[in-house]
Amino acid sequence: MTKFYLQEDKLYVSVDCIILGFKGNAINVLIIKRKFEPLKGERSLMGGFVRRNENIEDTVSRVVYDYTGIQNVYMEQVGAYGDVGRDIGERVVSIVYYALIDMELFDEKLEKENNAEWVDINNVGQLILDHNRFLDDTLKLMKRRTATRPVGFNLLPEKFTLPQLQLLYEAIYQRPLDKRNFRKKLFDMDILEKLDEKDKQLSRKGAYYYRFNKGKYDRLLEDGDYFSL
Amino acid sequence: MTKFYLQEDKLYVSVDCIILGFKGNAINVLIIKRKFEPLKGERSLMGGFVRRNENIEDTVSRVVYDYTGIQNVYMEQVGAYGDVGRDIGERVVSIVYYALIDMELFDEKLEKENNAEWVDINNVGQLILDHNRFLDDTLKLMKRRTATRPVGFNLLPEKFTLPQLQLLYEAIYQRPLDKRNFRKKLFDMDILEKLDEKDKQLSRKGAYYYRFNKGKYDRLLEDGDYFSL
DNA sequence: GCAAAAGTGTTAGGTGTACACCCATGA
DNA sequence: TCATGGGTGTACACCTAACACTTTTGC
Secondary structure: OOOOOOOEEEEEEEEEEEEEEEEOOOOEEEEEEEOOOOOOEEEEEEEOOOOOOHHOOOHHHHHHHHHHOOOOOEEEEEEEEEOOOOOOOOOEEEEEEEEEEHHHOOHHHHHHHEEEEEEOOOOOOOOOOOHHHHHHHHHHHHHHHHHHOOOHHHHOOOOOEEEHHHHHHHHHHHHHHHHHHHHHHHHHHOOOEEEEEEOOOOOOEEEEEEOHHHHHHHHHOOOOOOOOO | OOOHHHHHHHEEEEEEEEEEEEEOEEEEEEEEEEEOOOOOOEEEEEEEOOOOOOOOHHHHHHHHHHHOOOOOEEEEEEEEEEEOOOOOOOOOEEEEEEEEEEHHOOOOHHHHHOEEEEOOOOOOOOOOHHHHHHHHHHHHHHHHHHHHHHOOOHHOOOOEEHHHHHHHHHHHOEEEEEEEEHHHHHHHHHHHEEEEEEOOOOOOOOEEEEEOHHHHHHHHHHHOOOOOO
């Protein structure tokens, strides 16, 4: 490769990942106690340096896999943060992504192995450096995105019930939703496929399982902000 | 500064700037013919490398100033683009920003000096590398932003008329707007201050100049997506 | 006086929101 | 049979979108 930019500075480039999952009726974020200096032992997001021959999203996939055991997750870039003093170790430009995962697929062995824990997004304490800012920015973006695109489903198992889905959106919007209005909108969009099976864990009657109608889902994703629950 | 990350790779980090202005009834973007290798002479966005001791936004300000002569512009990050092969010269992570400027403040001397030209955003030809993608992503973001936050004003002079403002939003939405509905919404928001002066360049009757009511404007900016024209 | 752009209110239709009861089942 | 959560339809309020005429002024 020809060298054109020799006189320019090079910087460390890292990714920081906000891994989000849904459990019970809260959205949780995975937090670790940092294993290396500087700030060893402090609460932190998961990160990794971008290698010379690695695409940024591959770095994210690598980090997410290392901490969850899951591949092919839904991810979105939040932004690049690169103020001179943001990392106390060195000048590091951090590119922040969030990932939505199905917590049922989470490899729980990794929790202890990595000193990791899932914490309710409304109850995250202090994190190192500017990681609280990363999280705040992420949550704003994630809420807007799940409100306007059908991506919240990535937080649920493949089969899910409508009460589950509603709990998820109540956690996202942080307010109760009207059951009938919620279902009306959903059915109007026609993106769900009703299964014959019921989930009887939460009620005697049982709630039908649903799955996505992938075709409609893809068309919704194309462009424009149609989706809204 | 202590050295913790010595074993990690360092990368070139650049910014690319999409400088947008409004003139007549079109939104324009500033394009240059690149002055250095690789791809010398090709049409390109304005960029610059992030220096070791420079905040990213300062790099953007520097580039915007170099090409327009304007300081303190409104800017927003579009995202970081860092695939391994995106720059043919070397591995470069590019952080893309757009800036909204008042074209009346543009220093026209710089146009020739930099081989620059303003082109209608609907008529930009082929640009180098992934710059067309940068532009597409920017325009989507800018349209969403100007539709939900009162930032479009940065494209106008301090004093502007309502017909001007409407033309601007018609250019953003790429569709005609109803004059009465447009004004009704604006007045309901109560963010404009009517001046006694009229602009008689475009009509015999003359249109009143307006200015922002900075107080209301700031409150709108705080949070939530209230604004909508 | 006339051409050209600026300025001003009302109505209908659609979208979002509030609201209450019956159903199925296991214990 | 009863307690628990699952499932269903309607009425009103609000907001959005459509629409036409009068005013001012320079020529």
